[in-house]
Amino acid sequence: MNAVEQRLTKEPKRAPAAQSAAPELPAQAGGEGKRTDRWLLGRMLASLGSPPLELAIQGGARVGAHTPVARVTFDSRATMLWVLGDVPLRFGDAYSDGKLSVEGDLVTLLETVYRAGRRLGGERDPIARRVSRVLRRPHVNTLSGSRDNIHHHYDIGNSFYELWLGSTMAYTCAYYPDPAATLDEAQVAKMDHVCRKLRLRPGERVVEAGCGWGMLAMHMARRYGVRVRAFNISHEQIQWARERAQREGLSGRVEYVEDDYRNISGQYDAFVSVGMLEHVGLKNYPTLGGVVQRCLGGRGRGLIHSIGRNRPAPLQPWIERRIFPGGYPPALSEMARIFEPWDLSILDVENLRLHYAQTLRHWLALFEGARGRVRSMFDEKFVRMWRLYLAGSVAAFSTGSLQLFQVVFAPGESNDIPWTRAHAYTS
């Protein structure tokens, strides 16, 4: 029994998680209604793969494990019924609106749900899956669609992200040479890991697709002596990056271009993209590969860093709707569609999912520390949405529902490739 379980089972004000022995509290539904509610809550729990949770309606029915790792309480029968109509999407919405509360650790709760979902596996009705795919048609990533999708997430205010991303403003998986490293140390180590894998040499030209707040580009220019052209369609991020580069005297060596990766032109020694592929959309992978091929022209090296999957599956629907419109984490077999049409050779793949779980734990802790300020910048609903998103992401990576792939590649005909990977580990 862990600490959360103890807290839950020792809690004096609530009856233990029993389906029949609970005293008759004032209920929204009568005896018959309560039996129905229990049946409905039971169905909801079963649809999640029966994780060891307790589900309850405030002052009403409750079902679930005898030693639940967490308890979810709906504020009313109406909320419970509404969530039941589309659990993957509406659980998040009800949580954000404060219409359901969670006792116990949110990350642990979500890890439990992810693990139970894995046991459910492919059992889900394929017709239901197809129907839900049509109903929940993801946001498309045309040139203008991408701009809308990116604006939705990244242009909500640099000062918000500054509250919890740490000093590097890197909004992608960090690399912890040691699990005890700090967030900032790990983000700098990630930048070095990327640069070493690419074997950057002074004087080389690098193009970056989707540069965020531009700190990797500055790091490459400062520490590895390369010249960088960095593309991004988030207006707010590009502004921030240009000002920072100006302040640091790097403007001559780093150029930030507010444009889509599809419009990249010129010849480069290296292509790098950290955390953009999630927004590219499967259909555009061959186009992205064509951009790479054009940039490198039969020589050079490249690296793409992206969230991924063990096998193809759509993004969690609440995340796709509310957090990352148009987002899609590919399986490695899908990432291959970038490379195969252009005879690009995959040289190295590293899966860093446990590092992303750790990064997200650090972000979540900083976010919680700043939640008062976040609330004053936005509102309580925003705080709850982002808490759920960050906690859910920790859970997705720690349970293996999401992966993080760093893929190094080179044009197929090029022999100017690293002989071994030892250079990335011996400085």
Added chain:
Amino acid sequence: MNAVEQRLTKEPKRAPAAQSAAPELPAQAGGEGKRTDRWLLGRMLASLGSPPLELAIQGGARVGAHTPVARVTFDSRATMLWVLGDVPLRFGDAYSDGKLSVEGDLVTLLETVYRAGRRLGGERDPIARRVSRVLRRPHVNTLSGSRDNIHHHYDIGNSFYELWLGSTMAYTCAYYPDPAATLDEAQVAKMDHVCRKLRLRPGERVVEAGCGWGMLAMHMARRYGVRVRAFNISHEQIQWARERAQREGLSGRVEYVEDDYRNISGQYDAFVSVGMLEHVGLKNYPTLGGVVQRCLGGRGRGLIHSIGRNRPAPLQPWIERRIFPGGYPPALSEMARIFEPWDLSILDVENLRLHYAQTLRHWLALFEGARGRVRSMFDEKFVRMWRLYLAGSVAAFSTGSLQLFQVVFAPGESNDIPWTRAHAYTS
């Protein structure tokens, strides 16, 4: 101009590679026939993507580059016409039968052909490709089919392989920590590289699928303190491995099983397969993944080491017919079919193609040094076949036509996975 070109262009007995100025030598075809032959040789060269070679008929027509890197001479018009009917298959057959000769370095010649073929790219008629796929239906890998296919290549005599594989009897890509390493050093380094990637711990149980002459299994038991069950369907190899293990006092810790990977049973901490996947056949990949899943049961680690491709393509037809019946080098997207159905997580992929080119150069040199003995064991045709196979393989890896993938994986739900890859580089 390289050394071969100089030798060829300086050679006094032959006219330079000119299509019209060549003196009228005694020809098998008259003036009209010679023009036809030149046209036909020109077509053959074009079908190869116009590599900088000279093609000639002995005492007759010749076409090609002014400074060819090598010269191919057919012994007769009949041979040339016969080869023209199916160049990818019959070039190798004519070479093996001594009906065509090569001046210049065989590896360089074949590298030139591979590079030109890449330029040809996807231009090849898709209907012709489909027809050739039907005509050249590869050998299937059913339980009995696999036995026949493996017998064809691996049971031709251990003493033959002992002549040129070096002391480790490893018939797979070696790992050269330094390009100057010897073959034996590199083969031992490969075994260590595999064991480190798997993070073998003393007392663990390992299953090996396709163990060759069993030296990796013995290395794992001796150096890493694990117990190994190693499967192989080559009778000759299993016999050799058992005797060797007996001699080295390792019989108690290594068990060799003469059986198909599909019949592996039991629970293990690690699954390893080095150089078997090429013989498994695409259709059986999900079955192989199922075996892995069964062996590891939600925990442990695995490694599969295999020849691969940048994109799906059949094995070179002559190699599939004469050398590796049933062989198929998969693209990484195809290898994913092993892992995806079972939610196995790909943790690490390393492409070692330049190491395989180096390994093959070492094998080829040892083979050439022993060709007199090989000839006395078999015949001249066998020597030429194997020379062509080894030289062609050097060329395929050095030009990026083939890849070598080492893939580390683990059950998707397991967090008992290496935190970083540093342990493989710091001893």
